[in-house]
Amino acid sequence: DEMDVDTIWQDGSFVDWDDATVHVLTHGLHYGSGIFEGVRCYDTENGPAIFRWEEHLDRFYQSGQPYDMELPYSREELTEATLELLRREGLESCYIRPVAFYGYGSLGVSPKDNPVNVAIAAWPWGAYLGEEALERGVEVMISSWRKHASSQIPTNAKTTGLYVNSLLAGEEARRNGYTEAIVLNKEGNVAEGPGENIFLVRDGEIYTPGLSESILDGITRNSVIELARERGYTVHDRATISRGELNTADELFFTGTAAEVTPIRKVDNVVIGNGSRGPVTEELQQAFFDLVERRTDAHDEWFTYV
Ligand code: PMP
Numbered sequence: 001d002e003m004d005v006d007t008i009w010q011d012g013s014f015v016d017w018d019d020a021t022v023h024v025l026t027h028g029l030h031y032g033s034g035i036f037e038g039v040r041c042y043d044t045e046n047g048p049a050i051f052r053w054e055e056h057l058d059r060f061y062q063s064g065q066p067y068d069m070e071l072p073y074s075r076e077e078l079t080e081a082t083l084e085l086l087r088r089e090g091l092e093s094c095y096i097r098p099v100a101f102y103g104y105g106s107l108g109v110s111p112k113d114n115p116v117n118v119a120i121a122a123w124p125w126g127a128y129l130g131e132e133a134l135e136r137g138v139e140v141m142i143s144s145w146r147k148h149a150s151s152q153i154p155t156n157a158k159t160t161g162l163y164v165n166s167l168l169a170g171e172e173a174r175r176n177g178y179t180e181a182i183v184l185n186k187e188g189n190v191a192e193g194p195g196e197n198i199f200l201v202r203d204g205e206i207y208t209p210g211l212s213e214s215i216l217d218g219i220t221r222n223s224v225i226e227l228a229r230e231r232g233y234t235v236h237d238r239a240t241i242s243r244g245e246l247n248t249a250d251e252l253f254f255t256g257t258a259a260e261v262t263p264i265r266k267v268d269n270v271v272i273g274n275g276s277r278g279p280v281t282e283e284l285q286q287a288f289f290d291l292v293e294r295r296t297d298a299h300d301e302w303f304t305y306v
Contacts, residue, residue: 033069
């Protein structure tokens with residue numbers, strides 16, 4: 001295949017990339033009843049290592065809970081399948097995509113007789129918002145679409161169906177010439193990006209919306225909060241951030257498995273701070289890349305070596 005990967009783990013076995021298919025009457029395809037993860041493996045000084053695999057597995061199982069979706073594989077089985085996939089394909093730096101969904105069976109909205117299918121794919125994937133974005137920052141648009149409220153749908157579960165909102169926000173932004181969107185919650189406060197959490201720096205302190213603001217409990221978010229606190233920063237991790245505060249921020253940045261730590265240099269064409277990567281963002285971005293590429297011994301417990 002074009003990604004130079006030959007196999008995908010699907011329901012307990014390794015199958016050819018082109019054969020990893022589903023029936024068109026798959027429940028998850030019709031109703032968005034799937035859950036997924038996005039995980040990165042880094043080519044580190046000590047060999048390939050998966051960043052925070054255990055936390056991603058925790059979230060994967062937890063995402064199924066509101067939907068009564070019990071995964072028919074243990075943590076050990078999913079871990080072994082993933083490690084075996086990476087070794088087989090000789091993948092070093094890559095993105096890992098576990099997915100589980102209600103499969104082919106009955107077609108009522110309530111799953112009955114539907115199996116829970118599980119697959120894990122992996123492929124090389126560079127900087128999500130572009131290599132240049134990591135240094136220069138991205139220009140973002142505040143989406144006209146609001147994020148679904150956590151009272152309407154569990155926003156802390158990484159459910160496939162939720163991502164049509166991300167698609168709308170991201171595509172609206174790109175149609176308008178921006179790289180990415182910022183999505184406000186139902187109250188009109190800042191929630192997150194379509195696939196990223198957001199951080200704000202003001203007067204040397206760091207703010208990020210809390211879980212009650214309808215965000216995904218990002219694993220990169222949690223890691224960056226910890227790295228920042230270790231460096232002496234005050235981090236307000238249950239902040240409510242109004243739209244207007246974005247414009248007066250000293251710095252803004254996104255975090256996410258795909259986006260890593262990406263500075264935001266403009267919001268709706270208003271320049272943020274000095275209009276490029278700010279000093280706090282740069283320090284935390286450097287700390288993040290030093291960590292994930294293992295140029296430090298810190299937090300070795302966050303890595304699963306392939
Ligand atoms: N918010 C949303 C909506 C996301 O899809 C993601 C990506 N999983 C994130 C935040 C960042 O989460 P993480 O750092 O765990 O990748």
